Amino acid sequence: MDLGVFDFNWLAGVTESTEQKVAVTLAAAGLLLLVLLTYRRLQSWVSERTRPLYGDIVSTVVLIGTCLVSFSIVVGVWDWVGEAQDLSTEHDIGGEVIAQAIVTFILAVGALIVTRFIKRMINEVFDSASAVTDHQREITQRISQVIIWSAATVIVLSVWVEDLGGLLVGAGFLGIVVGMAAQQVLGTILSGFVLMFARPFEIGDWIEVEDQQGIVTDISIVNTRIRSFDGEYIMVPNDLISSEIVTNRSRCGRLRVEVDVGVDYSSDVDHAAELAQSTVSDLEESLPAPEVQVVTKEFGDSAVVLGVRFWIDNPTARRYTTARTTAINAIKEAFDKEGIKIPYPQRELTGRAETNGFQVATQGAEPPADESTDGHEHRMTSPEGE
Numbered sequence: 001m002d003l004g005v006f007d008f009n010w011l012a013g014v015t016e017s018t019e020q021k022v023a024v025t026l027a028a029a030g031l032l033l034l035v036l037l038t039y040r041r042l043q044s045w046v047s048e049r050t051r052p053l054y055g056d057i058v059s060t061v062v063l064i065g066t067c068l069v070s071f072s073i074v075v076g077v078w079d080w081v082g083e084a085q086d087l088s089t090e091h092d093i094g095g096e097v098i099a100q101a102i103v104t105f106i107l108a109v110g111a112l113i114v115t116r117f118i119k120r121m122i123n124e125v126f127d128s129a130s131a132v133t134d135h136q137r138e139i140t141q142r143i144s145q146v147i148i149w150s151a152a153t154v155i156v157l158s159v160w161v162e163d164l165g166g167l168l169v170g171a172g173f174l175g176i177v178v179g180m181a182a183q184q185v186l187g188t189i190l191s192g193f194v195l196m197f198a199r200p201f202e203i204g205d206w207i208e209v210e211d212q213q214g215i216v217t218d219i220s221i222v223n224t225r226i227r228s229f230d231g232e233y234i235m236v237p238n239d240l241i242s243s244e245i246v247t248n249r250s251r252c253g254r255l256r257v258e259v260d261v262g263v264d265y266s267s268d269v270d271h272a273a274e275l276a277q278s279t280v281s282d283l284e285e286s287l288p289a290p291e292v293q294v295v296t297k298e299f300g301d302s303a304v305v306l307g308v309r310f311w312i313d314n315p316t317a318r319r320y321t322t323a324r325t326t327a328i329n330a331i332k333e334a335f336d337k338e339g340i341k342i343p344y345p346q347r348e349l350t351g352r353a354e355t356n357g358f359q360v361a362t363q364g365a366e367p368p369a370d371e372s373t374d375g376h377e378h379r380m381t382s383p384e385g386e
Contacts, residue, residue, distance in 0.1 A: 024077045028070040035066040056116045060109060104156050111152035118144045138203060138219065191238035195219055205250040206316060209241055215317075229317050254287065255315035259327050262303030264341035269296065269304050272340050276308050279334040285323040286310040302343045 039059045047055030119141050201207045205216050207226070214228035224241055226234040249255055259280075263272045273294040281292045292310045299305075308331065312323045335342060 021077045025074050028073040032066055032070040035063060039063050052117070052120050056113050060113055064109065100159050103159050107152050107156055107159075111148055115145055115148050118148065142221075191242040194242060195224065195238055200246055201248045201251070205248055207249070208247040209236060210244050212236065213247075249315050249320075253315075254311050254313045255320065256309055256311050257320060257323050257327070259308045259324060259331065260297065261306050261308060261328075261331055261335075262300055262342055263306060264303055264343045267340050269306070271338070272335065273306055275334050275338055275340070276306060276331050279330050280308055280310050280327050283310075283323075283326055283330060285312055285319070285326055287313055302345050 039062055042062060043055040043059035045055075046058045122137060122140055122144065201216055203216050203219060207213065207216060209226075212226065212228070212234050214226040214232075214234060216224060217227050217233070218225040221238070223235045223237050226236060228234055261276065263269055273296070277292050277294045280286055281288075286292060287310070290311055292308065295307045295309070297305045297307045308327065310323075310327065312319055332342070
């Protein structure tokens with residue numbers, strides 16, 4: 001194997017001492033680290049002045065070139081070129097294998113560049129289309145990635161394997177064996193594809209699943225990521241979502257809000273219902289259609305409970321909470337102006353005539369003694385403590 005292209009073996013003669021070799025090695029590693037930290041900025045700088053595709057190509061070439069140069073410097077400084085040649089001779093690594101490795105490397109880099117280019121192109125095209133949702137954009141990007149990398153993998157296999165058909169048949173049998181051994185993992189992946197195409201919810205929707213609710217931030221083939229209202233990120237497996245009841249509060253574009261209010265039994269319930277309906281109808285958060293409804297729900301312990309129902313559009317957790325708070329405050333203010341009482345919880349204690357008569361008949365009579373095991377006598381006292 002000829003390593004003359006990246007032959008830095010002359011560095012071994014320049015750096016004679018171990019300290020010099022270590023210094024050159026650290027310098028090469030520092031150069032690589034610097035490129036790793038700054039190649040994104042280089043990509044953005046080139047993209048802003050030319051085209052995004054050129055930025056991807058330049059940054060990738062710089063990164064790969066730096067890796068090769070750093071590797072060659074380290075090999076040359078420590079005089080490992082001869083050992084690499086002996087190793088290639090021992091394992092019969094000739095020019096054909098090197099050519100295949102170079103083609104594989106070029107294909108992998110090309111697939112990476114094409115994937116980034118397709119992703120950027122999809123974003124630019126879909127940004128101008130208002131009817132396309134973030135969920136559809138995510139699905140399109142993932143499908144394009146699967147197609148590109150699958151094609152690149154098949155081409156790489158055809159470079160290394162002569163009988164590709166036999167390999168694919170063997171891979172099919174291996175896939176059956178792996179599928180039987182990893183049913184749960186494959187079930188999760190299939191559930192992920194079902195969620196992507198069935199679209200029970202989309203990125204940005206407000207959902208609730210298994211007592212967890214929040215905003216969907218990402219849908220992958222393995223799990224769904226939800227950002228809760230407490231600022232926590234929740235990862236729910238897709239197979240769990242496919243087997244549980246999922247509530248999507250953003251699907252219809254509107255949501256009903258219900259507020260319960262108690263009215264004192266001595267108040268005019270019909271007037272209170274009309275006042276609550278008119279008050280909530282005037283709120284900015286309440287939609288004019290469907291109209292506000294007030295229903296009598298139950299006889300409570302200390303009040304007649306009314307359910308005030310109204311609708312809001314573009315439902316989010318913040319809009320829902322704001323609408324409830326505004327409605328409660330407005331109803332309270334309106335009831336106070338009209339003198340309608342919202343009573344506190346209360347209990348009324350009364351006695352029965354036969355119970356009072358029994359107490360009068362037995363008052364003053366000394367009950368019989370109750371002999372216990374300890375020899376003490378237990379006596380009953382009257383309710384007044386006599």
